[in-house]
Amino acid sequence: MKILVTGGCGFIGSNFIRLLLDSRDYEITNLDALTYAGNLESLSDLEDHPNYRFVKGRIEDRDLVAELMRQVDSVVNFAAESHVDRSIQDASSFITTNVMGTQVLLDAFRRAGCKGVFVHVSTDEVYGSLAPDEPAFKETDSLYPNSPYSASKASSDLLCRAAWKTFGLPVVITRCSNNYGPYQFPEKLIPLMIINGLEGRKLPVYGDGQNIRDWIFVLDHCRGCLAALEKGRKGAIYNFGGRCEKTNMEVIRSILEILGLSEEMIEFVKDRPGHDRRYAMDTSLAMRELDWRPEVSFERGIEDTVKWYVDNRYWWERIISGQYRNYYRVQYGKDLGVKP
Numbered sequence: 001m002k003i004l005v006t007g008g009c010g011f012i013g014s015n016f017i018r019l020l021l022d023s024r025d026y027e028i029t030n031l032d033a034l035t036y037a038g039n040l041e042s043l044s045d046l047e048d049h050p051n052y053r054f055v056k057g058r059i060e061d062r063d064l065v066a067e068l069m070r071q072v073d074s075v076v077n078f079a080a081e082s083h084v085d086r087s088i089q090d091a092s093s094f095i096t097t098n099v100m101g102t103q104v105l106l107d108a109f110r111r112a113g114c115k116g117v118f119v120h121v122s123t124d125e126v127y128g129s130l131a132p133d134e135p136a137f138k139e140t141d142s143l144y145p146n147s148p149y150s151a152s153k154a155s156s157d158l159l160c161r162a163a164w165k166t167f168g169l170p171v172v173i174t175r176c177s178n179n180y181g182p183y184q185f186p187e188k189l190i191p192l193m194i195i196n197g198l199e200g201r202k203l204p205v206y207g208d209g210q211n212i213r214d215w216i217f218v219l220d221h222c223r224g225c226l227a228a229l230e231k232g233r234k235g236a237i238y239n240f241g242g243r244c245e246k247t248n249m250e251v252i253r254s255i256l257e258i259l260g261l262s263e264e265m266i267e268f269v270k271d272r273p274g275h276d277r278r279y280a281m282d283t284s285l286a287m288r289e290l291d292w293r294p295e296v297s298f299e300r301g302i303e304d305t306v307k308w309y310v311d312n313r314y315w316w317e318r319i320i321s322g323q324y325r326n327y328y329r330v331q332y333g334k335d336l337g338v339k340p
């Protein structure tokens with residue numbers, strides 16, 4: 001099978017490509033724009049793998065996407081603007097990439113007559129926020145996105161559904177809860193707290209720190225995406241989650257404990273506008289139809305993740321210094337040519 005993975009230089013996409021190259025004989029094309037969140041260094045050890053190639057480009061680039069689509073069977077679409085706080089500052093790139101880019105991919109997949117599956121990777125945030133006593137989100141729940149990020153993801157989900165209904169495109173949508181693990185960009189809660197702890201900086205907690213997320217180790221999510229690709233029912237939506245609800249304060253305390261640091265490093269800061277209170281996923285459909293379940297406990301996952309950031313200072317120090325942006329020029333002899 002020949003697969004187009006979009007956004008493969010990001011956190012989840014890079015972990016997914018690593019999983020594929022380790023466990024399957026598929027030919028992978030990684031299309032990534034190398035925005036600030038894309039880091040070629042996350043896959044530097046796989047550059048010469050015979051089943052892997054990198055193409056720098058945007059998913060909204062119709063000509064490029066049309067050409068690539070003629071060369072593949074299936075698509076796994078990770079490419080997105082993914083950070084809620086950035087979407088609050090400026091939503092425009094979220095609309096361009098998440099909404100328009102997804103439609104370009106769907107059109108090109110159809111026109112190229114791809115024989116495989118279109119897996120669209122989405123998020124629990126499309127469902128909105130849960131009250132403390134409400135049951136976990138189900139795939140049949142209505143969408144109530146609250147941030148520009150989640151609204152753009154919900155829009156892309158609906159475009160995928162429409163492509164399935166109107167054109168019979170073999171689309172499978174996955175919605176996952178908060179991921180953590182190696183190669184996550186240090187703007188997200190867990191890597192930010194680990195790095196701030198290691199650097200002796202304060203740990204900024206939004207609001208009262210009692211917001212709840214359902215944490216899943218990134219490899220469990222990647223295994224879910226692979227199961228969706230190989231076994232997903234066309235037109236289906238599958239929820240993935242870690243069945244692991246924790247308040248932000250609980251997560252931060254675990255990190256401080258592993259690092260042997262004091263809670264005095266915590267600093268409560270102004271809350272995020274429209275901050276969703278709680279997410280939780282009902283994953284029974286994926287468990288039943290895909291024979292999938294999360295395998296990594298939070299205790300093991302967070303230990304491994306903290307250890308990874310301790311052992312891979314080089315990776316994140318080059319992000320913080322901005323040097324990671326030079327890697328493309330060094331490898332390919334061309335300028336990045338995009339705004340960070």
Ligand code: NAD
Pocket residue numbers: 006007008009010011012013031032033034035036037038039057058059060077078079080081082083096097101121122123124153175176177178179180185
């Ligand atoms: P990320 O921000 O780490 O990576 C996104 C990648 O997409 C980057 O490599 C970036 O360069 C690339 N990209 C951005 N715009 C592009 C464009 N126009 N064309 C081509 N490439 C582009 O994101 P992530 O955390 O790896 O998330 C991947 C996907 O999973 C996203 O669709 C996100 O909505 C979804 N998701 C993430 C989480 C999470 O906890 N991180 C949870 C559920 C779902």
Ligand code: TYD
Pocket residue numbers: 084085178187188189190192204205206207211212213248272
């Ligand atoms: P984040 O990693 O941005 O993921 P999302 O908003 O998509 O769930 O944030 C996770 C939770 O952590 C969320 O409730 C916001 C909170 N948070 C902080 O308290 N401080 C921070 O510096 C960040 C980045 C997030």
